[in-house]
Amino acid sequence: MAATPPNELVSVGEVLISAEELQKKVSELGAQVSRDYAGKDLVMVGVLRGAVVFIADLLRNLTVPCEIDFMAVSSYGSSRDSSGVVRILKDLDDSIEGRDVLIVEDIVDSGLTLNYLIRNLQARDPASLEVCTLLTKPERRRVDVPIRYTGFEIPNEFVVGYGLDFGQRYRNLDHVALLPEDAVPGR
Ligand code: PRP
Numbered sequence: 001m002a003a004t005p006p007n008e009l010v011s012v013g014e015v016l017i018s019a020e021e022l023q024k025k026v027s028e029l030g031a032q033v034s035r036d037y038a039g040k041d042l043v044m045v046g047v048l049r050g051a052v053v054f055i056a057d058l059l060r061n062l063t064v065p066c067e068i069d070f071m072a073v074s075s076y077g078s079s080r081d082s083s084g085v086v087r088i089l090k091d092l093d094d095s096i097e098g099r100d101v102l103i104v105e106d107i108v109d110s111g112l113t114l115n116y117l118i119r120n121l122q123a124r125d126p127a128s129l130e131v132c133t134l135l136t137k138p139e140r141r142r143v144d145v146p147i148r149y150t151g152f153e154i155p156n157e158f159v160v161g162y163g164l165d166f167g168q169r170y171r172n173l174d175h176v177a178l179l180p181e182d183a184v185p186g187r
Helices: 019-036 052-059 112-122
Strands: 015-017 042-048 066-075 086-090 100-108 128-136 149-153 176-178
Touching (some): 019 052, 042 052, 042 112, 052 100, 086 112, 100 112
Parallel strands (some): 042 100, 128 149
Antiparallel strands (some): 015 176
């Protein structure tokens, strides 16, 4: 008899957003973006690494032409308490001048990363610049950022899965789970 494959994922905490709920929401967001960007020159900018799963699914729910590009940024200081000082680790490959840019994030927490990205990308003269995030934690916000499309507002809990990590793990979960408090140092 074949042994059951090891599955570290069963040991993660309670499911906050199921795979089905995620897929339903991503399909709704895809329909909305498709309506809003009909006849435009859409470039979706995924913010590495967390947004890869979301942007890949969102892309497949679009019915309008679109390109994707990626940026990687890192905030100085600990990842759970960003300082607001952001460093570009990987820049866009192509110019966004005159194009309709949609930043795609997995989560907006303090808003500091997004605040930096918006200012940085706006300076490159896109025709338009909007934000789509799968998750937002309004309680954690330190700076107000304009978000056009939001998947889910979530409480101030540490979450993993569907692109979100803890120590680079758990991104491969097909759902969003709460990480048990005893797994998060300093809580
Ligand atoms: C997360 C997320 C955002 C940022 C949000 O990235 O993808 O980019 O934090 O936090 P803020 O609103 O407080 O600035 P993270 O630094 O965890 O990197 P990752 O995407 O590679 O996991």
